[in-house]
Amino acid sequence: MKSFSISINKKINKFKNTIMVDGDKSISHRFFLIASQAIGVSKASGILEAGDIFNTISALRKLNVKILKKKNEYYVFGNGLGSFKIKKNTSINCGNAGTLSRLLCGMLVSYPVKIKLFGDKSLNKRPMRRIIEPLQKFGMSFYPKNKSTLPLIVSGSQIPMPNEYDEKIGSAQIKSTLINASLLSPGISKINEIKKSRNHHEIMLKHAGANIKIKKNTIIIKGESEFNSFNLKVPGDISSASFFIALTILSKNSKIVIKNICLNPTRAGIITILKKMRANIKIKNIKKVCGETTGDIIVNSSKLKKINCPKSLVPYAIDEFCILMIIAAGATGTSTFSGLGELNKKESPRLNIMNEILNKIGIKTIKKKDSIKIFGNPNLNLKNNYIVKSYMKDHRVCMASVIAALSFGGKWEIKNAECVATSFPSFYKLIKKVGGIIEKK
Numbered sequence: 012m013k014s015f016s017i018s019i020n021k022k023i024n025k026f027k028n029t030i031m032v033d034g035d036k037s038i039s040h041r042f043f044l045i046a047s048q049a050i051g052v053s054k055a056s057g058i059l060e061a062g063d064i065f066n067t068i069s070a071l072r073k074l075n076v077k078i079l080k081k082k083n084e085y086y087v088f089g090n091g092l093g094s095f096k097i098k099k100n101t102s103i104n105c106g107n108a109g110t111l112s113r114l115l116c117g118m119l120v121s122y123p124v125k126i127k128l129f130g131d132k133s134l135n136k137r138p139m140r141r142i143i144e145p146l147q148k149f150g151m152s153f154y155p156k157n158k159s160t161l162p163l164i165v166s167g168s169q170i171p172m173p174n175e176y177d178e179k180i181g182s183a184q185i186k187s188t189l190i191n192a193s194l195l196s197p198g199i200s201k202i203n204e205i206k207k208s209r210n211h212h213e214i215m216l217k218h219a220g221a222n223i224k225i226k227k228n229t230i231i232i233k234g235e236s237e238f239n240s241f242n243l244k245v246p247g248d249i250s251s252a253s254f255f256i257a258l259t260i261l262s263k264n265s266k267i268v269i270k271n272i273c274l275n276p277t278r279a280g281i282i283t284i285l286k287k288m289r290a291n292i293k294i295k296n297i298k299k300v301c302g303e304t305t306g307d308i309i310v311n312s313s314k315l316k317k318i319n320c321p322k323s324l325v326p327y328a329i330d331e332f333c334i335l336m337i338i339a340a341g342a343t344g345t346s347t348f349s350g351l352g353e354l355n356k357k358e359s360p361r362l363n364i365m366n367e368i369l370n371k372i373g374i375k376t377i378k379k380k381d382s383i384k385i386f387g388n389p390n391l392n393l394k395n396n397y398i399v400k401s402y403m404k405d406h407r408v409c410m411a412s413v414i415a416a417l418s419f420g421g422k423w424e425i426k427n428a429e430c431v432a433t434s435f436p437s438f439y440k441l442i443k444k445v446g447g448i449i450e451k452k
Contacts, residue, residue, distance in 0.1 A: 012062075016452040017428040017439075019416035025264040026446045032251040034059035035273045036434050037211050038303070040110045041187070042243050043067050044118065045215050046087035047076045048094070048194065051240030053087045053219075058245055062433045066106035070115060073103055091237050093121050093195055102127040105161070107134050107358065107404075107433050112161060113142050113184045117191030120149050122167040129162035133358050133403045136160060142188045145176050149192045173198035173234055180353070181206030181326035183277075186230070193232035194221065202230040208326045209277040214302040218243070246273040246305040250330045251435045253281050254410050255445070257334045259310040260290050261341045261418035267445065269308045276304070280327030284335065288315045288342060317344030317387060325350045330357075333411040336365045340374045341418065342387035352381035358433075359405035368412060371397060372419060393421030404430040410438060417447050424452075 039059040044067065046053035058064065068078055075096035077088035095118070105112040105128060112130055116139075119126060129135065140159035147153070150168030173196045178186050186202055190212055193200035205228070213230060216223045222236035252269045259267040274282075274294065285292055291311040298305055315338065325348075328335065332354055339346040354362040366378045372393055375386040397416070402408045404427045416423035428451075431438045439449055 012429045012432060014427055015429055016424055016426045017413070018450045018452060019413065019423045019425070019448070021448055022420045023258065023262055023417040023445070023447045025262060027266045028445045029268040029270065030255060030441050030444065031270050032247045032255070032272070032441070033061065033435055033437055034245040035248040036061065036063060036250070037110065037183070037209065038215070038245050038273065039064045040067050040108070040114070041211055041215050042245065043071055043078065043087060044114055044191070045219060046089055046240065047071050048092050048118070049089035049219055049238055049240045050091045051089060053089060053240040053242065054084055055243040055245060056084050058085050059248065059434070061436050062106060063108040063111065066104065066108045067111045070103045070105065070111060073101065089240055092235060095122065097122055097124050097126060102129070105130040105134060107131050109134060109137055109358070110184055113139070113188045114191055116142055116146060116151070116165055117188035118195070119165055120146065120151055120167045120171045120192040121195040123169045125154070125164050125166045127162060127164050133405070134161060138356055139163065141180060141182065141185050145174070145185070145189055146192060148172070148174050148176070149196055171196040173200040175201040175203070177203045177205050179205040181208045182353070183208040183210070183212065187212040190216070190223070190230065190232060193234055196234040198234055200232045200234060204228045204230070206326060207277065209275065211275065211278070211303070214275070215243070218302040243301050246300060246303060247271050248435070249273055249279055249281065251438070252308060253331045253334050254414050254438070255441065256281070256285070256292070256308065256310050257338050257414050258417060258445070260285070260313045260315065260338060261414070263312055265312045267310050269310070271305055272308050274304045274306050277327055280324045281331040281335065282308075284318065284320055284324055284328060285338070288318045288338070289313065290315060314389065315342035317342055317346045320346070320348045322350035329353055330407065333361055333365050333407040334414060336369060336383070336385060337411050337415045337418070339385040339387055340369055340372070340415070341389055341391060343389050344387055346385045346387060347382065349382035351383065357405070359403035359408060361405065361408060364402050364405070364408055365411065368399065368415070372415065372421070391419045393419045396422045398424045398426070400426040406430045406433040406435065410435065413442065413449070417442070
C-alpha cells in the first residue's frame with residue numbers, strides 16, 4: 012500500500028451518529044484457521060477485510076486450502092485435521108500478523124517438513140520464544156537454534172506428543188497456538204490458564220463441535236478428533252469501536268451508537284474500565300450469536316475521573332491501552348495503569364511510544380517498566396504543532412493519535428497513516444462520517 016500522511020488542524024464539532032465498525036479481527040483470523048481443519052465447507056459473513064486477514068488467507072492458500080468469496084461471504088473448503096499439502100521449500104509471509112505467525116505454528120506440529128515463516132520489519136522483532144518452548148515439547152523443531160524472532164524455519168513431528176502446559180502470561184495467542192497443536196496430537200492435552208485471556212478460539216471450536224472441554228481454568232483437548240464445517244457471523248470489533256467511544260467521551264455534547272459489537276467478557280475490559288471512570292456508556296440489544304455475546308454500545312460525552320486500573324482487567328483490554336492512555340489524559344486526576352509489560356511486545360513498544368506522545372502534548376507521566384501514571388487535564392486545549400512519526404507503523408498508535416488531535420486540538424501531522432488498514436480499513440471514512448476533518452497528503 013502506498014504510504015501517506017494526514018494532517019488534522021481542528022477539533023471535531025459536537026456530533027450525534029450511528030455507525031457500524033469493521034468485523035472483529037481476532038474472530039476473523041480464527042474463522043479461516045479453524046475452518047481449514049474442519050470437514051466440509053464453512054461459511055462466514057462480516058469478515059474483516061484488512062491486511063492481517065488477507066495475510067492469513069494467503070498463507071492458507073499456500074498450504075493448498077481452497078478459499079472463495081461470493082458476494083459478502085467467505086467459504087473455506089476444509090478437508091479435516093492435518094490436511095495441509097506442503098510443497099518443498101515452502102515460505103510463508105505473515106506480514107504484520109502476529110496472530111497468524113503464532114497460531115499457524117501450532118497447526119504445523121504434525122508436518123515433519125521444513126517451512127520458512129517470516130514477516131514485515133515490525134513482526135520480525137516480536138517475541139516467538141513464548142510459543143517455541145511449549146511447541147518443542149510437542150516435538151516441533153525451530154531453526155536456527157536459539158533464535159527467538161522471525162524469520163524462522165519450523166518443522167513438525169510425524170508423531171506429535173500430547174502435552175500439559177501452564178499458561179502464565181495471559182496470552183490468547185499462546186493459548187490458541189497450543190490448542191491448535193493439541194488438536195493434531197494423539198491423546199489428551201491440557202492447558203491450565205494461570206492467567207485468563209480472551210477465549211474466541213475455544214468458543215469457535217465448541218461452535219464447530221470440536222472435542223474441547225473447559226473445567227474451571229483447564230482446557231482439555233482430545234487430539235485427532237475430527238469436527239465438521241460450520242457457519243459464522245462475525246460481529247464488529249470492540250478494539251475498532253474503542254476509538255469512537257473515546258472520541259465521543261472526550262467531545263462535548265456528543266453521542267454515538269455503535270451497532271453489533273462483540274462483547275465477549277474476556278474482550279470487553281475497556282467497557283469495565285471506562286465505567287469505573289464514570290463514562291456514560293450503555294449496552295443494548297445483547298444476544299448470543301455463534302457462541303459470542305454481541306450488542307449495541309451507546310456512548311455520550313462524559314466527565315471522567317481518574318482510575319487505578321486493576322491488573323486483572325489488563326488481559327481483557329490489552330489492545331485498547333493506546334486509546335485508554337489518551338482517554339486518561341482528558342480525565343480529572345492521576346490515573347494509574349500497571350501490569351502492562353505485554354504492551355512493549357506488540358507491533359511497537361506501545362507503552363514507550365504512547366508515553367512519548369502524551370509528554371509531547373504536555374501531559375505529565377511517570378512511566379516504569381510495566382506501568383504508567385498519567386496526570387490528566389480535562390481542560391486540555393492544544394495550540395501547537397505536533398508530528399507523529401517513528402512509531403513502527405503501529406495501526407493502534409496511529410488511530411489513538413487521530414483521536415487525540417480531534418479531541419484536544421492543535422495542528423497535527425501523522426506519518427505512515429495508511430497503516431490503519433492493518434485492522435480498520437474504514438476508520439477514516441467513519442471519522443469523516445461523524446464530522447472529523449482529515450486532510451490526506
